[in-house]
Amino acid sequence: MHEMSLAQGVLQVIEDAALKQGFSRVSAVWLEIGQLAAVEVESIRFCFDAVTRGSLAEGSRLEIVATPGSAWCMQCSASVTVQALYDPCPQCGSHQLQVTGGNEMRVKELEVD
Amino acid sequence: MCTTCGCGAGETRIDGAEHEDEHGHEHVHADGTVHSHSHGQAHEHAASGHVYRPLAGHTHHDLAQPHGDHIHFGSGAAGANAPGLSQSRMVQIEQDILGKNNTYAAENRRQFAARGVLALNLVSSPGSGKTTLLCRTIEMLNGRLPIAVVEGDQQTSQDAERIRATGARAVQINTGKGCHLDAHMVGHALKSLAPDDNSVLMIENVGNLVCPAAFDLGEAHKVVILSVTEGEDKPIKYPDMFRAAGLMLLNKCDLLPYLSYDVDKAIDFARRVNPGLRVIRTSATSGEGMAEWLNWIEAGLAAQGQGQAQAAVA
Numbered sequence: 001m002h003e004m005s006l007a008q009g010v011l012q013v014i015e016d017a018a019l020k021q022g023f024s025r026v027s028a029v030w031l032e033i034g035q036l037a038a039v040e041v042e043s044i045r046f047c048f049d050a051v052t053r054g055s056l057a058e059g060s061r062l063e064i065v066a067t068p069g070s071a072w073c074m075q076c077s078a079s080v081t082v083q084a085l086y087d088p089c090p091q092c093g094s095h096q097l098q099v100t101g102g103n104e105m106r107v108k109e110l111e112v113d
Numbered sequence: 114m115c116t117t118c119g120c121g122a123g124e125t126r127i128d129g130a131e132h133e134d135e136h137g138h139e140h141v142h143a144d145g146t147v148h149s150h151s152h153g154q155a156h157e158h159a160a161s162g163h164v165y166r167p168l169a170g171h172t173h174h175d176l177a178q179p180h181g182d183h184i185h186f187g188s189g190a191a192g193a194n195a196p197g198l199s200q201s202r203m204v205q206i207e208q209d210i211l212g213k214n215n216t217y218a219a220e221n222r223r224q225f226a227a228r229g230v231l232a233l234n235l236v237s238s239p240g241s242g243k244t245t246l247l248c249r250t251i252e253m254l255n256g257r258l259p260i261a262v263v264e265g266d267q268q269t270s271q272d273a274e275r276i277r278a279t280g281a282r283a284v285q286i287n288t289g290k291g292c293h294l295d296a297h298m299v300g301h302a303l304k305s306l307a308p309d310d311n312s313v314l315m316i317e318n319v320g321n322l323v324c325p326a327a328f329d330l331g332e333a334h335k336v337v338i339l340s341v342t343e344g345e346d347k348p349i350k351y352p353d354m355f356r357a358a359g360l361m362l363l364n365k366c367d368l369l370p371y372l373s374y375d376v377d378k379a380i381d382f383a384r385r386v387n388p389g390l391r392v393i394r395t396s397a398t399s400g401e402g403m404a405e406w407l408n409w410i411e412a413g414l415a416a417q418g419q420g421q422a423q424a425a426v427a
Contacts, residue, residue, distance in 0.1 A: 002324035038353040085352035095385040105210040
């Protein structure tokens with residue numbers, strides 16, 4: 001449900017950038033969404049389409065760059081890849097993991113006219 | 114960020130009063146029409162036919178007047194839009210989607226730190242016993258610590274009324290169709306609530322184990338409440354929330370004799386997503402764990418006070 005708020009956040013970022021950098025039309029938007037971020041990609045696509053209607057980003061292409069989840073295992077003292085927050089360490093099975101990446105939600109770049 | 118889910122903008126209410134941002138407030142309608150008002154002025158636009166979006170912090174007088182089928186982006190840089198320049202170019206942005214919310218959250222956090230206020234964001238699914246636990250907490254803290262409450266619900270001020278009946282001050286935020294509180298709503302509630310210096314501020318979020326996890330309100334800790342009438346596996350079904358929390362209250366423990374609930378299993382699941390999570394077993398009915406919970410609050414408040422003293426010296 002909060003993907004609607006997130007989509008509105010994306011539009012806000014785009015509009016702020018439009019004002020600062022002087023463009024009036026956006027044709028593509030790259031979002032970096034971590035695999036461990038609380039975002040459902042299909043849902044944000046749907047919401048992005050809805051909130052950009054009538055805006056400078058109407059009809060723009062949404063590209064999602066998925067970043068893998070990574071964590072530091074305190075038992076192995078090693079960086080490991082995880083698919084979900086409740087995953088154990090793939091090496092030792094411990095849950096003593098500190099998430100180090102894959103929780104980002106960023107507007108990376110825009111293609112503008 | 115004046116965001117509500119499902120395009121329910123303009124439905125946020127703080128104690129029944131329509132919530133308006135003094136910096137301008139925009140409403141997005143289902144047909145994509147956006148209109149905005151600022152400084153409390155009513156401003157009507159035709160239902161469709163034009164789109165007009167104020168950029169953050171702008172009021173009407175800095176915007177070009179909306180006409181016909183035009184899109185207006187203010188009189189700033191967008192006004193320098195060069196006709197005929199159709200070549201696409203790439204613009205690096207690298208900005209957090211939640212950046213706006215996080216800015217408001219940082220401002221709330223700064224206010225809490227300056228005044229030694231311990232803010233706790235209480236999150237759970239609906240029906241976990243948050244409000245009952247909160248009422249009991251206030252009664253037990255009565256006279257020991259000053260406490261104020263921000264209540265978040267989609268509709269009604271029932272919860273704020275329950276809190277006020279205990280003697281504590283409370284402000285109700287109705288999110289309309291929104292599924293979570295955001296830092297901007299809480300900032301507004303703080304203006305009318307004005308918590309005392311060195312007090313506890315309890316923010317009871319909308320009952321929802323999903324969305325409130327993503328929105329920082331400026332709190333010191335999220336406290337997740339899981340009741341034993343829910344499944345043991347909720348922490349791994351809704352891992353974002355349990356990951357974001359600093360304390361879990363396993364609530365309604367007085368009901369355990371009547372249930373086949375495995376407490377250890379629930380705690381184990383919670384620590385899979387958040388290995389450092391502290392857990393207190395509580396019951397507002399029997400009083401179990403309440404002393405430990407109150408001690409945790411008092412220790413948090415003392416730590417917040419020390420931070421305040423250090424900030425004053427620095």
